[in-house]
Amino acid sequence: MFQRYYIKCPVCNKITVLRIQAGFLPKHPVRFNCGNCKISLYGEAFFDAPRVTLNMYRGEIIPENNVPDYLLAVSGEFLCSKLKQINKNEDVCTYLSPFMDFISTSGQEVFTYFKNYILNCIDYIEKMQNNYIICNQLYFLKQIELLKEKLSYLPSDLYPLNNEFDIYRAYHFVNRQFYETINKHEANAIARFIFGEIENFENNNISGLLKLVMYFEDKNLLDKWEYNIFQLNNQFIESFYKFIPILACKYYQSNIEDLEKIYSINTISFEEVEPLYFKCYELLSDTLALLMAFNNLKYRNDFTIMKDGIKFRKKAITTLDEYIAIESKGFKIDCIDGTEMYDNIVFGTFDRAIRNSIGHFNYEILTQDVFNQTILFKDLKDDSKNESRSLLKICFDMWKMYIAIQNISEIIYQTKKITFVLKGIRPSVKF
Numbered sequence: 001m002f003q004r005y006y007i008k009c010p011v012c013n014k015i016t017v018l019r020i021q022a023g024f025l026p027k028h029p030v031r032f033n034c035g036n037c038k039i040s041l042y043g044e045a046f047f048d049a050p051r052v053t054l055n056m057y058r059g060e061i062i063p064e065n066n067v068p069d070y071l072l073a074v075s076g077e078f079l080c081s082k083l084k085q086i087n088k089n090e091d092v093c094t095y096l097s098p099f100m101d102f103i104s105t106s107g108q109e110v111f112t113y114f115k116n117y118i119l120n121c122i123d124y125i126e127k128m129q130n131n132y133i134i135c136n137q138l139y140f141l142k143q144i145e146l147l148k149e150k151l152s153y154l155p156s157d158l159y160p161l162n163n164e165f166d167i168y169r170a171y172h173f174v175n176r177q178f179y180e181t182i183n184k185h186e187a188n189a190i191a192r193f194i195f196g197e198i199e200n201f202e203n204n205n206i207s208g209l210l211k212l213v214m215y216f217e218d219k220n221l222l223d224k225w226e227y228n229i230f231q232l233n234n235q236f237i238e239s240f241y242k243f244i245p246i247l248a249c250k251y252y253q254s255n256i257e258d259l260e261k262i263y264s265i266n267t268i269s270f271e272e273v274e275p276l277y278f279k280c281y282e283l284l285s286d287t288l289a290l291l292m293a294f295n296n297l298k299y300r301n302d303f304t305i306m307k308d309g310i311k312f313r314k315k316a317i318t319t320l321d322e323y324i325a326i327e328s329k330g331f332k333i334d335c336i337d338g339t340e341m342y343d344n345i346v347f348g349t350f351d352r353a354i355r356n357s358i359g360h361f362n363y364e365i366l367t368q369d370v371f372n373q374t375i376l377f378k379d380l381k382d383d384s385k386n387e388s389r390s391l392l393k394i395c396f397d398m399w400k401m402y403i404a405i406q407n408i409s410e411i412i413y414q415t416k417k418i419t420f421v422l423k424g425i426r427p428s429v430k431f
């Protein structure tokens with residue numbers, strides 16, 4: 001079902017017709033650009049079947065008009081056709097709805113799976129969001145007695161709270177719940193992977209493993225990263241409705257390069273994705289040190305010894321200390337080349353051109369092509385270095401980085417657990 005809205009641009013008065021698809025969501029953001037002056041227009045749609053209500057915060061809702069300028073399908077669940085120019089009101093009903101398009105591509109069964117998956121995420125957010133935030137705040141405030149009280153809802157046979165190790169384990173369970181909801185398959189796979197790896201290290205090179213653990217613990221990096229990941233998760237949970245069509249991407253029968261050619265995303269703007277993209281990139285590149293250390297331990301039996309051939313400005317980088325000391329994130333990322341096992345957790349998730357565009361002042365970001373949702377990152381010094389990406393691809397890449405961070409958070413957890421054993425604290429339950 002559709003509801004049609006006519007939106008007048010507050011700058012140039014051009015009219016965009018929105019065909020808002022009612023689906024299974026109670027609400028979702030609406031984001032698009034004026035096809036003429038390119039400014040971003042913001043609103044939010046609410047659904048109370050059969051009613052659809054649109055509130056516009058930038059852009060004016062006007063009565064039906066016979067000579068609209070642009071047409072856009074809007075869905076909070078699926079990818080949509082791109083913004084297109086029209087000449088008359090009769091042109092409005094000319095294309096397949098995002099829902100029908102998804103069904104014809106992926107089928108009813110996939111749709112039902114996707115719908116249940118998203119509703120599960122929303123259910124988690126509604127019921128567990130405050131619990132997640134409070135547990136984390138208490139943990140980082142070191143309010144351990146209050147945290148214990150808060151965690152006491154967990155079954156005590158599985159999650160007893162008798163010592164620091166138990167409390168950390170229960171706290172981690174709370175943190176994993178959201179990730180398991182959004183990505184159960186990958187969450188289980190990474191947990192199994194790192195659990196098996198640590199077991200191998202314990203059997204074959206326990207002293208090397210303990211040195212690695214103490215190195216990161218002494219530098220306070222594990223706590224710092226956990227705090228940063230909490231902050232990031234919090235932002236993702238708050239903005240969840242903006243990302244739903246990104247989560248839908250993997251259920252289309254195409255890769256992202258094909259999807260971006262035909263579809264747009266109309267629930268998030270570049271301005272909104274930009275700070276999240278940057279934050280994911282920075283956090284992910286910071287935590288690479290931990291992956292490097294595990295690679296070093298696995299392949300060279302010593303977490304400090306880097307693989308051969310790494311150079312920074314012609315100087316050989318042979319130790320983890322030297323690697324961490326170099327500030328260039330580009331260099332740190334280039335050391336991940338897919339040749340060692342821990343590389344695979346992040347390999348292929350970085351787009352340096354976009355990060356540099358977002359992070360450096362010598363770039364000017366212009367929304368150049370609003371019909372294709374293509375963002376041009378213009379190098380002010382050298383036109384040949386200009387880069388362009390679709391909003392959809394930027395969102396998709398950000399999501400890939402976000403998932404990689406969740407995987408690393410599991411490695412951080414398995415590493416940190418060992419610090420308790422080193423202090424003589426053991427879990428009350430065997431697992």
Ligand SMILES: [Zn+2]
Nearest residue numbers: 009012034037
């Ligand atoms: Zn305009």
